[in-house]
Amino acid sequence: MSGHPIFSEWISYGLLGLLAIALLVAAATDIHRRQIDNWLNAAIALSAPLFWWDSGLDGAAIAMQVLSASVTLIVLWTMFVLRLMGGGDVKLLAALALWIKPAWFLKLIVLMALIGGALSLLLGAWHLVRRRKDRLSVPYGVAISGAGLWVLGQEYLPLLQLGASG
Secondary structure, eight states: OOSOOTTHHHHHHHHHHHHHHHHHHHHHHHHHHSOOOHHHHHHHHHHHHHHHHHHTOOHHHHHHHHHHHHHHHHHHHHHHHTTSSOHHHHHHHHHHHHHSOHHHHHHHHHHHHHHHHHHHHHHHHHHHHTTOOSOOOOOTHHHHHHHHHHHIIIIIHHHHHHHHHO
């Protein structure tokens, strides 16, 4: 996975670890305040080039990451304008698209939808049981973060382990 031999596996582990922590923070703040902070989304997006460099991505692969993030931003921004999605969720997904290979990002989207659907059903049921009349608010950052952590664990960590043993 890594294109640079000196401490490369450690750098990759460190960068992926920081991304995992950022995803946990995004989920926690979304649960607590129903908000994902701009500084956190910016930190995720702006640190992606470090991961590209450490991973040895060439210009074509970097262009695909940027294209994937751009398409994600355009499609999801449209959903935000239509009030179908929160702005923090849009920015978090676009930032993640800079990190995650496009094919794996599609897995993330599918898993996010499944987690988000389950979360919506659980919170909706809780809302009904509690006979609440206020608007149901689902912290979708939890689904995004959960799917992102799954992709990191399923796709990236095995590659790092292969690199370390090879």
